[in-house]
Amino acid sequence: xxxxxxxxxxxxxxxxxxxxxxxxxxxxxxxxxxxxxxxxxxxxxxxxxxxxxxxxxxxxxxxxxxxxxxxxxxxxxxxxxxxxxxxxxxxxxxxxxxxxxxxxxxxxxxxxxxxxxxxxxxxxxxxxxxxxxxxxxxxxxxxxxxxxxxxxxxxxxxxxxxxxxxxxxxx
Numbered sequence: 001x002x003x004x005x006x007x008x009x010x011x012x013x014x015x016x017x018x019x020x021x022x023x024x025x026x027x028x029x030x031x032x033x034x035x036x037x038x039x040x041x042x043x044x045x046x047x048x049x050x051x052x053x054x055x056x057x058x059x060x061x062x063x064x065x066x067x068x069x070x071x072x073x074x075x076x077x078x079x080x081x082x083x084x085x086x087x088x089x090x091x092x093x094x095x096x097x098x099x100x101x102x103x104x105x106x107x108x109x110x111x112x113x114x115x116x117x118x119x120x121x122x123x124x125x126x127x128x129x130x131x132x133x134x135x136x137x138x139x140x141x142x143x144x145x146x147x148x149x150x151x152x153x154x155x156x157x158x159x160x161x162x163x164x165x166x167x168x169x170x171x
Contacts, residue, residue, distance in 0.1 A: 037134035037153065044148035045132070047096075049122045052105040057096050057122060059148075066151075066170035068095045068163065069142045071130050074102040074111045076138045078157050083115050085160040090119040093167045098122045100130045100138065145170040 044067065047059040059067070070086050072079035089095055099108045099121050108123055124130055133142065143152040143166050151170040154163075 037136070037140065039134060039150065042150040044144045044150070047122075047129070049129070052099075052108050052121045052123050055120075057120060059096075062094055062148075064146045065094045066146055066167050067144045067148075068093060068167060069133075069144070070095065070097040070139060071100055071124075071133065071135045071141075072097060072139045073100050074108060079139045080115065082139055082157050083117050085158060085163060087117050087119055088160045089163045089167060092164070095119050096122065098124045098129050100124045100135070101127050143167060143170050 044059055044062075047057065049057050051057055068086075068089060072082070072086075074080075086095060086097060097119050102108050102111070102123065103125070105123050108121060112118065112121070122129065133140075137155045139156065139158075141152070141154040141158060141163070142150060143154075143163075145151050152166045154166075
Protein backbone atom coordinates (compact mmCIF):
# COMPACT_ATOMS: atom_id res chain seq x y z
CA UNK A 1 0.00 0.00 0.00
CA UNK A 2 1.38 3.40 -0.89
CA UNK A 3 1.70 6.33 1.48
CA UNK A 4 -0.93 8.25 -0.49
CA UNK A 5 -3.61 5.58 -0.17
CA UNK A 6 -2.72 5.07 3.52
CA UNK A 7 -3.11 8.80 4.22
CA UNK A 8 -6.35 8.83 2.25
CA UNK A 9 -7.81 5.94 4.20
CA UNK A 10 -6.87 7.48 7.57
CA UNK A 11 -8.28 10.82 6.45
CA UNK A 12 -11.49 9.10 5.25
CA UNK A 13 -11.80 7.17 8.47
CA UNK A 14 -11.41 10.33 10.60
CA UNK A 15 -13.94 12.15 8.43
CA UNK A 16 -16.44 9.29 8.81
CA UNK A 17 -15.97 9.24 12.60
CA UNK A 18 -16.52 13.01 12.82
CA UNK A 19 -19.67 12.74 10.69
CA UNK A 20 -20.96 9.83 12.79
CA UNK A 21 -20.33 11.65 16.09
CA UNK A 22 -21.97 14.82 14.75
CA UNK A 23 -25.07 12.94 13.56
CA UNK A 24 -25.24 11.05 16.88
CA UNK A 25 -24.99 14.35 18.83
CA UNK A 26 -27.73 16.00 16.74
CA UNK A 27 -30.01 12.96 17.03
CA UNK A 28 -29.44 12.78 20.79
CA UNK A 29 -30.16 16.49 21.18
CA UNK A 30 -33.34 16.24 19.09
CA UNK A 31 -34.54 13.21 21.07
CA UNK A 32 -33.90 15.06 24.34
CA UNK A 33 -35.89 18.08 23.12
CA UNK A 34 -38.76 15.80 22.12
CA UNK A 35 -38.79 13.89 25.42
CA UNK A 36 -38.23 16.86 27.77
CA UNK A 37 -41.22 17.79 29.94
CA UNK A 38 -43.01 20.96 28.86
CA UNK A 39 -43.31 23.02 32.03
CA UNK A 40 -45.90 25.75 32.51
CA UNK A 41 -43.18 28.17 33.63
CA UNK A 42 -39.42 28.52 33.28
CA UNK A 43 -39.18 29.86 36.85
CA UNK A 44 -38.18 27.57 39.70
CA UNK A 45 -41.34 26.77 41.67
CA UNK A 46 -41.33 26.97 45.44
CA UNK A 47 -40.45 23.55 46.81
CA UNK A 48 -40.42 22.89 50.53
CA UNK A 49 -39.98 19.23 51.42
CA UNK A 50 -38.51 16.94 54.03
CA UNK A 51 -35.36 15.12 52.96
CA UNK A 52 -34.70 11.49 53.86
CA UNK A 53 -31.99 12.66 56.31
CA UNK A 54 -34.66 14.55 58.30
CA UNK A 55 -33.66 18.06 57.19
CA UNK A 56 -35.82 20.31 55.04
CA UNK A 57 -35.14 21.57 51.53
CA UNK A 58 -36.59 24.98 50.69
CA UNK A 59 -36.02 26.26 47.16
CA UNK A 60 -36.47 29.86 48.32
CA UNK A 61 -33.16 29.61 50.20
CA UNK A 62 -30.88 28.48 47.36
CA UNK A 63 -29.24 31.89 47.13
CA UNK A 64 -27.37 33.00 44.04
CA UNK A 65 -26.14 29.60 42.86
CA UNK A 66 -27.44 27.34 40.10
CA UNK A 67 -29.53 24.34 41.14
CA UNK A 68 -29.74 20.87 39.62
CA UNK A 69 -32.92 18.90 40.31
CA UNK A 70 -32.69 15.21 39.47
CA UNK A 71 -35.77 12.96 39.28
CA UNK A 72 -34.81 9.30 39.59
CA UNK A 73 -35.91 5.97 41.03
CA UNK A 74 -34.26 3.07 42.83
CA UNK A 75 -36.02 0.83 40.27
CA UNK A 76 -34.41 2.61 37.29
CA UNK A 77 -31.22 0.99 35.89
CA UNK A 78 -30.19 4.14 34.00
CA UNK A 79 -30.59 6.17 37.22
CA UNK A 80 -28.27 3.73 38.99
CA UNK A 81 -25.65 4.21 36.25
CA UNK A 82 -25.97 7.99 36.48
CA UNK A 83 -25.91 8.19 40.31
CA UNK A 84 -22.13 8.62 40.60
CA UNK A 85 -22.28 11.46 38.05
CA UNK A 86 -24.89 13.29 40.13
CA UNK A 87 -22.77 12.61 43.24
CA UNK A 88 -19.75 14.25 41.56
CA UNK A 89 -21.78 17.31 40.59
CA UNK A 90 -23.22 17.57 44.13
CA UNK A 91 -19.69 18.05 45.51
CA UNK A 92 -19.35 21.29 43.50
CA UNK A 93 -22.88 22.63 42.99
CA UNK A 94 -26.27 22.77 44.67
CA UNK A 95 -28.13 19.53 43.90
CA UNK A 96 -31.47 18.21 45.10
CA UNK A 97 -32.69 14.82 43.98
CA UNK A 98 -36.18 13.37 44.00
CA UNK A 99 -36.59 9.60 44.40
CA UNK A 100 -39.88 8.81 42.70
CA UNK A 101 -41.98 5.78 43.70
CA UNK A 102 -38.92 4.25 45.38
CA UNK A 103 -40.33 3.00 48.67
CA UNK A 104 -39.55 4.04 52.21
CA UNK A 105 -36.86 6.48 53.32
CA UNK A 106 -34.93 3.50 54.72
CA UNK A 107 -35.10 1.62 51.40
CA UNK A 108 -33.73 4.71 49.61
CA UNK A 109 -30.98 5.19 52.23
CA UNK A 110 -29.99 1.52 51.81
CA UNK A 111 -29.84 1.91 48.00
CA UNK A 112 -27.67 4.99 48.44
CA UNK A 113 -25.33 3.25 50.93
CA UNK A 114 -24.89 0.37 48.46
CA UNK A 115 -23.91 2.86 45.73
CA UNK A 116 -21.76 5.13 47.95
CA UNK A 117 -24.07 8.08 47.30
CA UNK A 118 -24.71 10.96 49.72
CA UNK A 119 -26.56 13.68 47.80
CA UNK A 120 -29.75 15.15 49.32
CA UNK A 121 -32.97 13.29 48.48
CA UNK A 122 -36.67 14.05 48.67
CA UNK A 123 -38.75 10.87 48.85
CA UNK A 124 -41.58 11.42 46.36
CA UNK A 125 -43.30 8.18 47.35
CA UNK A 126 -46.53 8.98 45.52
CA UNK A 127 -44.95 10.71 42.53
CA UNK A 128 -46.73 14.02 43.16
CA UNK A 129 -43.63 16.21 42.78
CA UNK A 130 -42.70 14.36 39.58
CA UNK A 131 -46.25 14.96 38.36
CA UNK A 132 -45.92 18.69 39.15
CA UNK A 133 -42.78 18.78 36.99
CA UNK A 134 -44.48 16.65 34.30
CA UNK A 135 -41.75 14.03 34.52
CA UNK A 136 -42.50 10.77 32.73
CA UNK A 137 -38.98 9.64 31.74
CA UNK A 138 -36.30 8.67 34.23
CA UNK A 139 -33.87 10.09 34.94
CA UNK A 140 -34.89 13.67 34.21
CA UNK A 141 -32.75 16.64 35.21
CA UNK A 142 -33.67 20.31 35.43
CA UNK A 143 -30.94 22.92 35.78
CA UNK A 144 -31.92 26.37 37.02
CA UNK A 145 -29.59 29.36 36.95
CA UNK A 146 -28.73 31.57 39.93
CA UNK A 147 -31.89 33.65 39.33
CA UNK A 148 -34.17 30.60 39.34
CA UNK A 149 -34.70 30.45 35.56
CA UNK A 150 -34.74 27.09 33.82
CA UNK A 151 -31.68 26.74 31.59
CA UNK A 152 -31.51 23.03 30.73
CA UNK A 153 -33.69 19.95 30.83
CA UNK A 154 -32.09 16.56 30.28
CA UNK A 155 -33.77 13.17 29.95
CA UNK A 156 -31.94 9.88 30.15
CA UNK A 157 -28.30 9.35 31.04
CA UNK A 158 -26.08 12.42 31.45
CA UNK A 159 -22.30 12.37 31.84
CA UNK A 160 -20.46 14.14 34.65
CA UNK A 161 -18.64 16.35 32.15
CA UNK A 162 -21.90 17.32 30.43
CA UNK A 163 -23.61 18.14 33.73
CA UNK A 164 -20.65 20.18 35.00
CA UNK A 165 -20.53 22.12 31.74
CA UNK A 166 -24.26 22.90 31.95
CA UNK A 167 -23.92 23.95 35.60
CA UNK A 168 -21.06 26.32 34.69
CA UNK A 169 -23.19 27.81 31.90
CA UNK A 170 -26.09 28.24 34.33
CA UNK A 171 -24.16 30.45 36.74
